[in-house]
Amino acid sequence: MDHETSTGHVTRKAVLRAAFAAGIAAPAVLMGVPALARTLTEGEAAPALTPECDDGDDPTPPQTEGPYFKPSSPLRSSLVEPGTAGARLTVSGYVFGLACRPLAGVLLDFWQADTNGAYDNTGYRFRGHQFTDAQGAFRLATIVPGLYPGRTRHLHVKVQAPGRPVLTTQLYFPGEPRNNTDSIFDARLLMSVRDAGPAKEAAFDFVLNVPQGPGPSPTATATTPPPGGSWAAGTAYRAGDRVTYGGLAYVCLQAHTGQAGWEPPNVPALWRAG
Structure with a gap:
């Protein structure tokens, strides 16, 4: 990704991408710089x-x-x-x-x-x-x-x-x-x-439309006791595996490792009820 716009200004997202890749915080002085969707080509508005x-x-x-x-x-x-x-x-x-x-x-x-x-x-x-x-x-x-x-x-x-x-x-x-x-x-x-x-x-x-506060990225946390069943975070599931969750049965559609937030009712791309 280019680090400058057609006007020569360093873009906000270029700084953020570089900072995240290096594992450091982005310089505060650059946090007000807007980012263009991409570098302009000649003749484009x-x-x-x-x-x-x-x-x-x-x-x-x-x-x-x-x-x-x-x-x-x-x-x-x-x-x-x-x-x-x-x-x-x-x-x-x-x-x-x-x-x-x-x-x-x-x-x-x-x-x-x-x-x-x-x-x-x-x-x-x-x-x-x-x-x-x-x-x-x-x-x-x-x-x-x-x-x-x-x-x-x-x-x-x-x-x-x-x-x-x-x-x-x-x-x-x-x-x-x-x-x-x-x-x-x-x-x-x-x-x-x-x-x-x-x-x-x-x-x-x-x-994404995901609310965030200062500090590390938020992770899904349970606010109520889990509803029970055989599904468990940290388990490696294969396509075709069957689990229960909240009293319902689900079939795994795509191989993945279960994690908080990916409970079967929440991810129809990964689980199908039945």
């Missing part, structure tokens, strides 16, 4: 400012799911398989709460078209989910998606913090001619994109 990562921040805007979402995607951070065609793309970033503190254990479920603009609706090519690490970071290896009628180039994603609602949205590429004609396109969802040899590197930071 400045988009609206993205959320400023501070108290009272605005969450990342939602967008339509579209007709091609499929549940139960595989757990993986790379969608590239042997023989995959298309220009390689790496997307990285962080997930923040409303006080601009990183959120660990956030579920991100990505899906996209292949280089020809087609979605795999029978299998799981170019579909996969992952979780942010302890620093709130994610990294996706994929390809630049192709175009299809009516849409500009984009990635789909669902983002869910433990015990919180799902954010469904889309990510866009700067400089695409169809950005001007796509009725769904939102400039606030533009990634920062740069060339890396024949490949491309992109960055985007999500802000």
Whole structure:
């Protein structure tokens, strides 16, 4: 991610990304600097400012799911398989709460078209989910998606913090001619994109509607005694495993390790009642 805007100013999120990566606090003098969605390319007008990562921040805007979402995607951070065609793309970033503190254990479920603009609706090519690490970071290896009628180039994603609602949205590429004609396109969802040899590197930071106070990222804590059952935090579950929770039976849809906030009723992407 570039650390300067087209005006040469260091962006707030660039400072925060660098600080979190280094495990230090961001310099207070830079905490008032707004961030652009991405570095401008020549001839482009400045988009609206993205959320400023501070108290009272605005969450990342939602967008339509579209007709091609499929549940139960595989757990993986790379969608590239042997023989995959298309220009390689790496997307990285962080997930923040409303006080601009990183959120660990956030579920991100990505899906996209292949280089020809087609979605795999029978299998799981170019579909996969992952979780942010302890620093709130994610990294996706994929390809630049192709175009299809009516849409500009984009990635789909669902983002869910433990015990919180799902954010469904889309990510866009700067400089695409169809950005001007796509009725769904939102400039606030533009990634920062740069060339890396024949490949491309992109960055985007999500802000979720998760209240936060000063100090470390909040974690889900029980306010009432657990309702009972065989489900337990810290257990590694495989697809097809069965548990009980709160008097109901659930089937595991995707392999994961249980944690507070991911109780079966809270995460339909991971558990199905029945």
